[in-house]
Amino acid sequence: MANRIRDRLSTLGNRKLLIPFFTAGYPDLKTSMEYVRIAADNGADMVEIGMPFSDPLADGPLIQHSSHIALQNGVNLKSILNGVKRLRSNLSVPIILMGYYNPVRAYGDARFLKEAKVSGVDGFIIPDLTIEEASDFNKQIKKNDLSAIYLVAPTSSKKRIKMISEMSTDFVYAVTVTGVTGTGKIFGKETDTYLKKLKSILDKPFVAGFGVSSPESAKRLGKYCDGVVIGSALVQIIKNAATKKSSLTETGKFLNNIRKAL
Amino acid sequence: MSSKRIKTPDRKGRFGQFGGRYVPETVIYALDELEKCFNTIKKDKLFKKELTALLKYYVGRPTPLYFAERFTEYLNGPKIYFKREDLTHTGAHKINNTVGQILLARYMGKKRIIAETGAGQHGLATATVCARFGMKCVIYMGTEDIERQAPNVDKIKLLGAELIPVHSGSKTLKDATSEALRDWVTNVRNTFYIIGSVVGPHPYPMIVREFQSIIGRETKQQCRNQLNGLPNIIIACVGGGSNAIGIMNAFIKEPKVKLIGVEAAGYGLKSGKHAATLSLGKPGVLHGSLSYLLFDKNGQIVLPHSISAGLDYPGVGPEHSFLKETRRVVYETVTDKQALNAFKLVSKLEGIIPALESSHALAYIIKAKKSFKKNQNIIVCLSGRGDKDMGIIEGL
Ligand SMILES: Cc1ncc(COP(=O)(O)O)c(C=O)c1O
Numbered sequence: 001m002a003n004r005i006r007d008r009l010s011t012l013g014n015r016k017l018l019i020p021f022f023t024a025g026y027p028d029l030k031t032s033m034e035y036v037r038i039a040a041d042n043g044a045d046m047v048e049i050g051m052p053f054s055d056p057l058a059d060g061p062l063i064q065h066s067s068h069i070a071l072q073n074g075v076n077l078k079s080i081l082n083g084v085k086r087l088r089s090n091l092s093v094p095i096i097l098m099g100y101y102n103p104v105r106a107y108g109d110a111r112f113l114k115e116a117k118v119s120g121v122d123g124f125i126i127p128d129l130t131i132e133e134a135s136d137f138n139k140q141i142k143k144n145d146l147s148a149i150y151l152v153a154p155t156s157s158k159k160r161i162k163m164i165s166e167m168s169t170d171f172v173y174a175v176t177v178t179g180v181t182g183t184g185k186i187f188g189k190e191t192d193t194y195l196k197k198l199k200s201i202l203d204k205p206f207v208a209g210f211g212v213s214s215p216e217s218a219k220r221l222g223k224y225c226d227g228v229v230i231g232s233a234l235v236q237i238i239k240n241a242a243t244k245k246s247s248l249t250e251t252g253k254f255l256n257n258i259r260k261a262l
Numbered sequence: 263m264s265s266k267r268i269k270t271p272d273r274k275g276r277f278g279q280f281g282g283r284y285v286p287e288t289v290i291y292a293l294d295e296l297e298k299c300f301n302t303i304k305k306d307k308l309f310k311k312e313l314t315a316l317l318k319y320y321v322g323r324p325t326p327l328y329f330a331e332r333f334t335e336y337l338n339g340p341k342i343y344f345k346r347e348d349l350t351h352t353g354a355h356k357i358n359n360t361v362g363q364i365l366l367a368r369y370m371g372k373k374r375i376i377a378e379t380g381a382g383q384h385g386l387a388t389a390t391v392c393a394r395f396g397m398k399c400v401i402y403m404g405t406e407d408i409e410r411q412a413p414n415v416d417k418i419k420l421l422g423a424e425l426i427p428v429h430s431g432s433k434t435l436k437d438a439t440s441e442a443l444r445d446w447v448t449n450v451r452n453t454f455y456i457i458g459s460v461v462g463p464h465p466y467p468m469i470v471r472e473f474q475s476i477i478g479r480e481t482k483q484q485c486r487n488q489l490n491g492l493p494n495i496i497i498a499c500v501g502g503g504s505n506a507i508g509i510m511n512a513f514i515k516e517p518k519v520k521l522i523g524v525e526a527a528g529y530g531l532k533s534g535k536h537a538a539t540l541s542l543g544k545p546g547v548l549h550g551s552l553s554y555l556l557f558d559k560n561g562q563i564v565l566p567h568s569i570s571a572g573l574d575y576p577g578v579g580p581e582h583s584f585l586k587e588t589r590r591v592v593y594e595t596v597t598d599k600q601a602l603n604a605f606k607l608v609s610k611l612e613g614i615i616p617a618l619e620s621s622h623a624l625a626y627i628i629k630a631k632k633s634f635k636k637n638q639n640i641i642v643c644l645s646g647r648g649d650k651d652m653g654i655i656e657g658l
Contacts, residue, residue, distance in 0.1 A: 054431065054562040055440050055548060058286040058447065064430065076560040101284060102547045103561030128284045128547065132274060153288035155450060160290065178288050179448040 004094035005122045005147045005170050008045055009205060016262040017207055017227025018043055018218075020234055020255055021098065023050040023063065024080045025070030031244050032070075033083045035234075035251055040093035042252045043259030048125065048229065051080055051099030058127045060182030062232040065239070077107050081119040088120035096149065098125040113140040123147030123170070131160075131167045138167060149173050152206075154194050161201050172206040174198055174225060183232045185211025187220055195224035215261030222262045230258065270584065275464020275551075277584035283463040284547045285443075292450045297465040299370050304472065309365060316361045317476065320394070321351050323358075325477075327484035327641070332611040333624075337631050340638040343493070344614070345481050345509060347645050354617065354646030355477060355505045356387035360456055362473035364391040367454035374398045374453045378442040380407055380435030380501070381572035381619060382414025383646055384458030389423035399423035402441045404434040407571045410657075413650050432565045435501075435575045439549050459502025460579035463550030467579050474508025481641060482512045489639050495520045498643035499622040500540070500593065501572045503579035505645035514590060523582065524626045526568035527595035535567035539578040540586050540593040553580040569598035569654065570618035572646075596625040604628055605648060605655070617646035618654065 008017075022035045036047045052067035052075060059067070084095055097116065104112055104126065113124075123146055129137060131150055141148040147170045152161050155178060165172055174195065177185050198206055208221045209229030213236075218228045237254055241247035270277045283293060303309045317323040325346045334342045347355040360377075367375060375397050379385030385401040392399035401418055405427045408415050418425050431437040439461075446455040460467040460474070485493050496513060498506035500523040513519045528536035536542070539554050546555035548563060556564040556576040568574040585591040596604075601618055604625035609615045616624060623642050627634075634640065 055436070057440055057443050057549075060444075071562060100547075102555070102557060102563070105547060106557060106559070106561030127286055128550075130283055130285065130287060130290060133282050133284060151287045153286070153290075155288050155291040157291060160287075164287070175286075175288060178450055180444050 003122055003145050003147060004092065005046060005096070008094050009170060016222040017045045018255065018259055018262055019046045019048055019207060019227060019229045020044050021048040021050060021229060021231035022234060023052055023066035023070050024083060025052055025073045025075030026066035026235070027069065027238065027244060027247070028073055029075055029079060029083055031247070033087055034248055036087055036093070036095070037091060038248055038252045039255055040091060042255040044093060044255060045227065046094040046096060048096045048098045048231070049080065049084070051077060051097055051103060053100040053103060056100060058180055060180040060232060062183065062235040062239070063181050066235045077103055077112060081115055081121070084121055085119040094122040095120065096123040096125060096147070097121050101126050101129045109137050109140050113144050113146060117144040117146055121146070123149055125149045125151070125173060127151060131163055134167060141169065151175050152198065154178055158201055161198065165202050165204050168204060171204050171226070172202055173229065174206050174208045176208050176210045176212070176221065179210065181210050181232050183211065183213040183236055187217055191221070192224055195221065199224060215257050218258045219261040228262070270581065271464060271468055275468070277581045278587060280545070280553050280580035280583040281464055281467060281551050283550060284552065285463045285550045286447050288447050289450050293463055293465065295370065300366060300465060300469050303366060303369050309369070313362060313365060317358070321357050321361060322349065323476065324480045325349050327481060327488055330612050333608060336611055337627065339631050339636055340634040340640045342627065343639065343641045344644040345477060345641055347477060347505065347643060348614070348616065348620070348647035352383070352387050352390050353649065354383040354387065355474060355508060356384040356458060357390065358476055358508065359458065359470050359473040359504065360384070360387040360391045363456045363469070364395050364397070367397070367456070368395060370454065372452060372454035374400070374449065375456055376400045376402070376442050376445050376453055377456045377458060378402045378435065378438040379458065380438065380574060381570070381617070382407065382411040382418065382650060383572065385418050386414050388456050389418045389421040392423060393421045400445065401425050402428055402438040402445070404428045404432060404438045406433040407435065407438070410654055411571050411650050412653055434571065436563065436566070443549065459504040460507050460581060461502040461549060461551065461577060467551070467581055470504050471507050471511060471581065474504050475511040477505065477508035477643065478510060478512030481509055492516055492519050493641045494638040495522060495634070495640045496643070497522045497524060497623045497626060497640060499524050499573060499619050499645060500578060500582060501575055501619060502577070503582045505643050507579065507581060509641070509643040510591065521591040522626065523591050523593045524622045525593060525595045526570055526573035526601070526622055527597045528567040528569070530597055531595060537566035537568040537573050537575060538595045539576060540582060541595050545583065548577050551580045553583045554578050554586070569601065570622065572617070572619040573622065594626055594630070596622050596629055600625040600629055605651070614644070615648040616644055617648045618651045620645045621648070
């Protein structure tokens, strides 16, 4: 089985990556999987699916909210893998699972990654699994030809940035600002300088995320890196939408606008 | 059990398999910096002198080792001694740690302090040292705890700290800790996070152990003077585990001293509503470290329950997980009801109102009194006083 992330990156050219994030199970499992398809139809290059956790430490109120609802809906890792499997029958966009370590650990790293690969998952982001703790996890990643994407932060030292790049199999995720996920972050000169610094250190592609919420901010960040991740802004759109159906159209429209700006 | 002990934690902050750092990358640099500064400052003569003076004149140490004569008579068994942490300034052992960490914060040039609190004792101890050192202080506390530990809330505010109510999840210590961590991730450059127990990512469990170990060092000396030797048994309640590690650390290498940690069984171990992490949990990851944890088959954290806000937490310090697996410490449980009975009994017998947390350690002695011998000396860590719990008692 090929790794769709690697394939996508190899044919990227000058195009900037657009990577939306949806919480699996929010507002319900079926609808959340439909967003993945809508995203693929509206310019997304990869899609992140959030695996909800009861205590999401790196997340602000919006993703806390979506995770809470998703858990109330009874979503778990198994049902997420089943959801991905169903999508895969006619969807080729690379899928990245993002979530905290305890549920994955409880399932068993080896078992979960193996089943994820078979279900059509391509990569993983585990924000509380620091590189020091990740060596066993990374063995399973490599064994299953999956991608591991680790995070760098504005506070990471040059030495750590290099180590994180080495641990990441295909690309790196740059957290834009110190803080948790959320909308309405302001990106100033400091962010530009930080992303430029990363560009000079990293020998892998990298995308920026946390707080990207408009075509303008996506465009601004896209100048200095290989793409953007958008999460909380999409949760906000889904939360505000009058019906599930309108949340699908709103999501498509929003992503289409970002795509055009990038 | 041999008295030999590998140095813990190791360089990666591991106690055996437990501990480590499971946190967002953003705070890793701060943990590195904290570890470096702690290792420097703890050898510094001036720092030691200042800490010793604060512990003596501000905190009121050493605290007495008190022979509980009427409680002993009541039990008609072993001799019971209380290590009186309830007599410290602010009324619990938590202040031992906050005076240490505030000096560390000052040394690191951080001006803003944050902390989580459950029973309010750690929040109070943090607000107190922030007032004393003129630092800005923000305390996160669950709304359920704000209600059940109201006297501490008023004190925290009077001391000039900002108290932020946490409405999410458990509305208790677990979510207060999550919110404090989110604040830290956001404001890490200017903020020092004073963690209140031997939990969290490395180096916190090691730092808090160091500052709480004064309890055990004093106890050992007092035992030499008052008991002519070592005690037979030491008993402490375990929430995150800081008063327990604090009193036990000096005795770990004394294999003849039996060490017992007491967890909260809430409505009972079979009720599903308890905080008996070591007794019923499994190794898992929460709030920065790998340790015993209460979670369901999907890896989601289970909401704990204890009548005692300070024990109402689904995790426990990683060193306790290690001490459980190496069997150096035995972990037992008592229910809300047993703790309440001990609370009332000891108040009447000794004229000492113990905190509901500490009442769990006392209740275990009553529960297990048949297993002790008459010639044994038992030390209980009386981790705090119970004034804060009057509302809970009245509400029953
Ligand atoms: C008096 C008292 N004892 C014990 C505890 C539990 O914490 P630890 O297990 O860290 O000592 C608390 C916590 O709030 C407390 O206030």
